[in-house]
Amino acid sequence: MKQPHRSLVETVLHSNVHQMKPYRKNWCIETDHQKWIAKHVHPTWLRWWVQVDYELRLRGFTSMQPIRSDGGEWLFMPFIEGKTGRYSIREDVEKMVETLAIFHRLGRRLMTPPIDEAAFLLSERIADRLNQFYRVLQKVEQLEAPLRELLLAHGRDFYLDGLAAWERLRQLPLTRFSLKERRLHALSHRDLASHNWMVDKAGRVWLIDFETASYDAQIGDVWQMVSRILVENEWSEEWLRMFLVQYEKERLLSSFEKKVLSVLLAFPNEFMREAIGLAEQKRGYRLKYSLPYLHKIAECRSKWKSQSKQLFYW
Structure with a gap:
């Protein structure tokens, strides 16, 4: 599984990285201020999704985490402290x-x-x-x-x-x-x-x-x-x-x-x-x-x- 370079992460997140570890096929990153999830994605899809994400937020959809990107192949989102959804509750x-x-x-x-x-x-x-x-x-x-x-x-x-x-x-x-x-x-x-x-x-x-x-x-x-x-x-x-x-x-x-x-x-x-x-x-x-x-x-x-x-x- 490809790992993001520490220098790239720190540049995108504007924070010092203390730890990076695998997490559900992605990476969990601990910085000075909070935890982040880093996903390695296809560049074409990422460019498309950044625009879609922006449009959805302008229209008022806020039930998705804010995103950051390196403009290439890495997508970063704040880590959600909570539980995975269950379809029986x-x-x-x-x-x-x-x-x-x-x-x-x-x-x-x-x-x-x-x-x-x-x-x-x-x-x-x-x-x-x-x-x-x-x-x-x-x-x-x-x-x-x-x-x-x-x-x-x-x-x-x-x-x-x-x-x-x-x-x-x-x-x-x-x-x-x-x-x-x-x-x-x-x-x-x-x-x-x-x-x-x-x-x-x-x-x-x-x-x-x-x-x-x-x-x-x-x-x-x-x-x-x-x-x-x-x-x-x-x-x-x-x-x-x-x-x-x-x-x-x-x-x-x-x-x-x-x-x-x-x-x-x-x-x-x-x-x-x-x-x-x-x-x-x-x-x-x-x-x-x-x-x-x-x-x-x-x-x-x-x-x-x-x-x-x-x-x-x-």
């Missing part, structure tokens, strides 16, 4: 959902042009997830016993669920909608795992880790977050209702977005993502944690299917 989740909605509302029709590269939009990401999962199922006999047995028992059912949802998404059509959202410069975070939320000691919620952010269909963020919340809370209808009420306090979903969301929630993204991560031994996926999560999703499949059918009539 209702009080925190309500704040997170409201914050996401504000982020989306203020992050539409931004002036900053998109990065001139392939966008990998929501529709493409779903198709890619389905294809990756299919490839995992093709080599299921080569996997280790616990994951192999789980996928032999449930993999085909989840793949067919995903395929059916994808066909419905194509008919809506999701691809055209994703392209339209990109043309409208609709900002999407695109990685709303609970660890990308922080709750500080005062109870304030912060959205962090924007390296995946791009102009894309914002309903993808809604889907990502609500899917994880529902899995965490065993597909409780009450939690789904709470999410939508909190979100629409700040940003109303269009009727088309609600239709897209109803179909997206029938796509077993969480099961596929975790299974692919384990099968391909991706960084951050460990059998000890992911396998129980997969079993939990499989055990709730009938409840999830029933809930998905109800949402079809939105």
Whole structure:
């Protein structure tokens, strides 16, 4: 993991550096006055994000840490003293959902042009997830016993669920909608795992880790977050209702977005993502944690299917 030079850090932060140590794939830096997190990022993305960050703050979005940059490949943010967000704590989740909605509302029709590269939009990401999962199922006999047995028992059912949802998404059509959202410069975070939320000691919620952010269909963020919340809370209808009420306090979903969301929630993204991560031994996926999560999703499949059918009539 690349480490920033001490002289560069001191120049950017205008402070003496006392210690630099690895911290969650980044660097934690202690200076005379406070702690900072240093991230090594792609220069093209960094130039784009600095402009987007500036625009969001001008519009009033303050639930992200102030940033500093070396103008090249290093991004610095103050260290947040607090805890990682959890999608099982209702009080925190309500704040997170409201914050996401504000982020989306203020992050539409931004002036900053998109990065001139392939966008990998929501529709493409779903198709890619389905294809990756299919490839995992093709080599299921080569996997280790616990994951192999789980996928032999449930993999085909989840793949067919995903395929059916994808066909419905194509008919809506999701691809055209994703392209339209990109043309409208609709900002999407695109990685709303609970660890990308922080709750500080005062109870304030912060959205962090924007390296995946791009102009894309914002309903993808809604889907990502609500899917994880529902899995965490065993597909409780009450939690789904709470999410939508909190979100629409700040940003109303269009009727088309609600239709897209109803179909997206029938796509077993969480099961596929975790299974692919384990099968391909991706960084951050460990059998000890992911396998129980997969079993939990499989055990709730009938409840999830029933809930998905109800949402079809939105």
